Amino acid sequence: MLDDLDRGLIHALHLDGRAPFSRIAAVLGVSAQTIARRYARLRTEASLRVVGLTDPHQAGRTQWLVRLTATARSAQDLAHSLVRRPDTSWVKLASGGTEIVAVIHAPTDASGANSLLLHDIPRTGGITAVSAHCLLHMYLGGPTNWRRSADALDAEQSRVLREAAGSGSGVVPRQPGPADAELLAALEKDGRVGQGELARVTGWSPATVARRLAELRAGGALFFDVEVDAGLFGVNTRALLWMSVRPADLDRVATALSGHDELAFVAATTGPTNLVAQALCRDPADLHRYLTHRLGSLTAVHTLETSPVLRNLKAASPSLTGLPPRVDRRERGRG
Known part of the structure; x- marks a missing residue:
């Protein structure tokens, strides 16, 4: 470490x-x-x-x-x-x-x-x-740092x-x-x-x-x-999150997600899922807690597909x- x-x-x-x-x-x-x-x-x-x-x-x-x-x-x-x-x-x-x-x-x-x-x-x-x-638009990523690698x-x-x-x-x-x-x-x-x-x-x-x-x-x-290597920050579980959000709620939801420490990338996209994010978590249990509590509290997210990296x-x-x-x-x- x-x-x-x-x-x-x-x-x-x-x-x-x-x-x-x-x-x-x-x-x-x-x-x-x-x-x-x-x-x-x-x-x-x-x-x-x-x-x-x-x-x-x-x-x-x-x-x-x-x-x-x-x-x-x-x-x-x-x-x-x-x-x-x-x-x-x-x-x-x-x-x-x-x-x-x-x-x-x-x-x-x-x-x-x-x-x-x-x-x-x-x-x-x-x-x-x-x-x-x-x-279409990047809310988190590019020149914006993942908070857990830039908090010292x-x-x-x-x-x-x-x-x-x-x-x-x-x-x-x-x-x-x-x-x-x-x-x-x-x-x-x-x-x-x-x-x-x-x-x-x-x-x-x-x-x-x-x-x-x-x-x-x-x-x-x-x-x-x-x-x-994000593993040196305690990250052992990575996942891409493909979400579908009502267009009227997209900017609000994406802005909220960009403030989540568990996420390193958030962007609006074209396609059947119009919002994508990358989660960096300690382990599968940590990812589950994030999905069911923090992300789960955003009721405007209608569908979610999780792809482990x-x-x-x-x-x-x-x-x-x-x-x-x-x-x-x-x-x-x-x-």
Whole structure:
């Protein structure tokens, strides 16, 4: 399990994924060398990873939550074919290993061959059902942290880190464009990569790199996600919750759910179930208590389907860099 310093470091990275170790160390009252050592250990032992991600709307992308049901023999191959695609994230095996759930990022204008969400899926008779749900609005997830992985710092410590992260006064926000492709690709692989390396891969000066980063972050076009093994926070049971809510109640219910500590992701979608969430609980009994008490108290939820998540094969970043060939248990607390 994590100690207080580990939790403080992870919380600090949630607030500012590129914060210098010296700043985090000053907030936590230890040396920069200690923070650097802890960060290296957590990368090895807890699958800790900071990734830079673009806001899909500002980047001209639509996110689709795709569910594939397959025979047990075909499910593993189908899942790993989705893992290998550069336009996917949050690939999961669920429901006893016969269901694959993934987020596919597609151009919003739906132009070109990539508009076919399920291209490059192996041709097999093992697929028994397919559904695709467009993510209409995210209430919890993305740049919003799962509370239980970001509850170690007090208000003053959080204020210092937030102010430093947003200290680019006078910076004009900008949306990502074609010229930013190399910069964003490098941050997708490692959100903490140094500015010297970013200057090398982009061909820009370090000053230009710093300015572009500040401009993209200022408008929310670029944010930094923290992936970490949720099992180290006591999570042993994960489940996707597919809910049907009357449209007039949807915003109210989703807003209420986004305040539940047990949930790491809440989004409105298209489809017969119009609200999806991910629950991270200690064990099956803890999940049962959540479903029957907290979620059960919301009478506007008319139907509920619970899909236990067995494995996370791919996390938030579409990049394959750093992912082991088979199973990756990383959870940032969303998706």
